Amino acid sequence: MEARKALREVREGKIKPYYILFGLESYLVQEFTEKLTAKLIEAEHRDLGVIRFSTAESPLDEILDEAETMPFLVPSKLVLVRDSVVFGTGRESAKIEHRAERLLEYMKQPMDSTVLVFIVPHEKLDERKKLVKLAKEKEAVVSFTPLPAEELMQWISKRIESQGRQSDPGAVEELLRRVGPDMSSLAAETDKLCLHAGEYGKVTVDSVATLVPASTEQSVFKLTEEIASLRTDRALALYYDLLKQKEEPIKLVALLVRQFRHMLFVKELGKQGYTPQQMAGQIGLHPYAVKVTADQAKGFSSERLSSVLERLAELDYEMKTGRVEKTLGLELFLLKTGSEGGG
Known part of the structure; x- marks a missing residue:
């Protein structure tokens, strides 16, 4: 599934019981998990409702025990798992045993009160695994690929417009040239330029050249x-x-x-x-x-x-x-x- 479609479904409240997020664009992955968290759990309940794991430190049994436990004092919970070995192609640690068959059974009958999210920071998943095949059948796999240059420029322009500012021709391109394609850095520098421009102001090529150092x-x-x-x-x-x-x-x-x-x-x-x-x-x-x-x-x-x-x-x-x-x-x-x- 494309990231845009998955994000649209979350906004509409069509939330799946589990997701496998993969790809190298960490900013977009973070944005998706934040939107999912905001939709599922109120801000004051997130200490209880959001639980984080890593398959490098915790076995699947421990993660699934948590996923299968009813939420405490909150209507639902979100279990976020950073992973490289269960769905990815990374090597498993000899110290941690992952029983994939248990996760396979869970994915066939997931808990209604839990949303389980595996975050795989790799370009590809291990397509040979039954877990990946089942997740794809359920349309629970979401790809976060880097945006092409044209889409990055559109994304920056929209971020400027959303803050009530305008941009000169060439300012967005100059910003991208100076910062590069890292979306986290682009977001931070864009917000800085908008703050400098002031309310209803304009981001110019000169302001980019003055305020944004090239890496x-x-x-x-x-x-x-x-x-x-x-x-x-x-x-x-x-x-x-x-x-x-x-x-x-x-x-x-x-x-x-x-x-x-x-x-x-x-x-x-x-x-x-x-x-x-x-x-x-x-x-x-x-x-x-x-x-x-x-x-x-x-x-x-x-x-x-x-x-x-x-x-x-x-x-x-x-x-x-x-x-x-x-x-x-x-x-x-x-x-x-x-x-x-x-x-």
């Missing part, structure tokens, strides 16, 4: 973009800013290696006809990061990307063995790579 990873994204666009002066300016922020050149080299490697992967997968969403799954990137990486890769040939990666490997070795001064070594790499272009 190191996003700065490296931008650094790579400037190199790809042959804007060596801007690349160097970014590098000097990172040095002022006490960023370690060896760490920056590692981030550059990762980004250029992703550019090569995206370029090769594109030749094979992969869609951005498929690329995201293959490489393990957020769809927004795939979009940015694909745009950057257009400025390089595959041969040039391989050459840059070889040079970065050499630079990393020279830095770590003291053959080159770290700050100067990376500066020379940026100068040379920018001057040679994408090949």
Whole structure:
């Protein structure tokens, strides 16, 4: 089941006796559990009505004993279970025994007064397991996949509008570029910008640039973009800013290696006809990061990307063995790579 459909059903009061939530977008998972909690249990009763477990610490027998116990002083209860081994593909601890057959029986005849929720922070469930198959048959499996760039921008815009503010063209895109696709960070920065804008105010590109610092990873994204666009002066300016922020050149080299490697992967997968969403799954990137990486890769040939990666490997070795001064070594790499272009 899609997350939107599950959330709509919760709002309408159509709540299932159990859910298996999986996916890498933890913000959306948290939002769903908060809406479910608010619908089920009044705020003053949540100490009694919300019980939390982890399959890394508690066996299924203990969790199901709780699920099968009638709620105390509240009409219903919510049992939240963080899990990687029962529905996921993680390894079970030798110290904790999970009797899957008991959970299977419970899922066939669940308690009316309990909502049991397993939260699996992984991209996929273990499709071979009977538990997963039964949960899918009951439409109790909910997927929380990262939002594409366009949907993220719409989500930010709606969050700004919901607070009675407006946004300038380009402000939302600049915010996404600076913060990256992490929805928790985006929510916090969006709320900060709305507070700064004031009632009926406007979030502008200038306010984003002034109030929202770019993360190191996003700065490296931008650094790579400037190199790809042959804007060596801007690349160097970014590098000097990172040095002022006490960023370690060896760490920056590692981030550059990762980004250029992703550019090569995206370029090769594109030749094979992969869609951005498929690329995201293959490489393990957020769809927004795939979009940015694909745009950057257009400025390089595959041969040039391989050459840059070889040079970065050499630079990393020279830095770590003291053959080159770290700050100067990376500066020379940026100068040379920018001057040679994408090949």
